[in-house]
Amino acid sequence: MCMISGTGIRFAYEADGRLKRVLRDLDIQIQRGEFAVVLGANGSGKSTLVKHFNALLPLQKGELTVAGINAAGRSDIWRLRRVCGMVFQNPDNQFVSSVVEEDVAFGLENYEVPREQIPDRVRKALRLVGMEGYENRSPHSLSGGQKQRVALAGVLALEPDIVILDEVTAMLDPQGRQEVLESVRRLHEQEKKTVVMITHYIEEAVLADRVFLLGDGVLQACGTPREILTDPQLLDKAGLTPPLPVKIYYDLYKTGIRLDRIPLTNEELVEELCQLN
């Protein structure tokens, strides 16, 4: 079943007297329960695209249905944002309180969830991201990875069907990235949420069920990570480079050494190389 279905999405704005076309009649279909990674270079329009999913940007042209709700209809906007939560790139610019617990409760209060249910749901959300025990800390005193997990908890507290992650790891150090990716993976596997993750880190796309490759404001390709990430020409056209194991495969191929299949991860590469021996 289709969780997100968009056709002919167009977005443009004017700057310096010129019309900038960010999305050019883009079509996209994301299934229920899917872990979708939207991949693209800086400026490919990926952030703009997902901001349409929860109606943070109004639809200029085209059609978009998210969880059965028409995203163009302004009357359903709040219902839409409740089922479609979003975490942003900069961990410092999404906190409303200097106490973790109060911040996670913010969304619940906005939807007038009865006061007596709030503490339980806050605790549950913090447990999901492994941040229980930090209820009374100030977000300011946490590491980047912890901040993003708290922000994720703030979204999860509302029990949305879809979670959108807008380059949430871009500003983190490697350890923070690992923490956040681990939480996201658990969210998808255990909580069965539909996850839409935007990134330009090609290694993060390996985790996806399906990869949506964006370039020049249109969907260049979509398919399993294996289909997309093992195609250097396709990635190059979108301004990206393939993962290192894929590069090694092709560079070995050029010198006449053939591995049985194209490896996506370091582990797969090592496996293939060992089999050759």
Add this chain to the structure above:
Amino acid sequence: MSIELNHISCSYPGGAQESVTVFDDFSLHIADGEFIGIMGHTGCGKTTLLQLMAGLIAPSGGEVLINGEDINKAGYDRSILRRSVGIVFQYPEYQLFETTVEKDVAFGLKHSGLSRAEVRERVIWALTLMGFSYENIRTRSPLTLSGGEKRRVAIAGVLAVKPDILMFDEPIAGLDPQNRTAFLELAAQLNRQGTTVIIVSHNADALAESVCRLIVMDRGRTVMDGTPNSVFADPVRMQELHLGVSTPRAIADMLAKRGIPIAPDIIRYEELLLELRMNLKAR
């Protein structure tokens, strides 16, 4: 130009807590023309170190010598320091403020004593180096540029001064692969022309491919210092410090564990590829 830090101690007031000691008897010597990478877990003192070397903060003890001169001594001419040390902070795009790109890039040359024509020449040089066409971009407002363009303009503003020492704090965070490669090539090019380049980064792959000397810091101390090959030769130690080694190094390690004979000092992509070819051809 050389940099010498001798027995530095440094702490900063910690708000509600006691003051935090970053350095206690810290020493580091950097020779003229070196290409250095600095790695360390967040909060290890990397950024403080850069600020000490750029004379933006003063140590509470010890001395910072640039070209043999103590930059914190009374009577030292700070304008020499500003001309010889350039620093590009993390997210440098946030420091743009002028109405046009040209003015912003020229900002650092205000007190340089250069003539108008010379200033213009420098601006053209710096913008071209950063991949811009001077004529197309000079009158545009920095605010209307894309994120990546803003960052390149900001870096051009630092380059225009032609500093002898260039420091970058997390320059490639948030850049896509093509911009990442372009930046690393630029840094290498500047270093070949004689500039001392210091890059602070979490990106082990990028550092492995570019720098000649790698310094690993932990809680205000240097814990490893040597060629990237020698530093990444100890993946276990790097893991303990919550840091990774370069991907080629990690793959080589996994292969070695599976009993495949492989040279122990591989850290770069080309090295790994060459080794695999030799290894696989031999069979």
Add this chain to the structure above:
Amino acid sequence: MNTMPSGQYITGTSMLHRLDARGKLICMFVLLTAVILTSTLWGYIFIIAVTAALMLFSALPAAALFTPLRRLWLFFTVIFLMNALFFDGNAPLCSWWIFHITAAGLSQGAQVVLRVLLVVLLSNILTCTTRPMELTGALESLLKPLKLFRIPVEDIAMILSVAIQFIPTLSEEADMIKKAQTARGARFESRRLTDKAASVAPLVVPIFLSAFRRADELSMAMEARGYRNAGSRTKKDRHALHLPDYLALTASMMICAASVFIF
């Protein structure tokens, strides 16, 4: 870096932490009134003693309360000198050119500095012992009468509390921008007036831009989390005030009266 920002809520279980935010807010206003109205030496000593006692009761680290004061030293010096040097009074202790230092002037300067000091300390005690959202709620309910005049009380309270939230982030960023521009040759340290004037734009423009950018991102994040207007949110628990709250209120009224009328 990860240092605790001053003036922000610090977790605790002290007596002051447990009091109702509305009560605390009123108590603070009453005590501030006392600070402003008192004018005798004994009155000041009394209020200083009360403030010291509150600091003890709050069980907060002293640094949390005093650090903000450190940033104000220049302000205090200027205020003191202005009062001490220009106060018109009889019988100057010494005179030079247009300056007359009088006993009254010195005392006036000291009083103004002391008052500001006490105001900062007391408001710090309040914000360090009260969670931001509770403070928002308290402000909201105390300002409720203004709703009669169609003033969006809830939104104002929310804006205030979120703005306070951003002070540490913005001040860190201002520090970074200042360093970055210094490295590019801006002359903040120079004493020449022309240099000073020229270094305003490189500092102020980026800080403003950054504040706008952050505000923009934050408002988007708030909208994404379902914030429409503060009126349609889960209502705060409105317990009646308890005995300790009433005791605190009574005590602060008595303190105020004592400092004004007795001393």
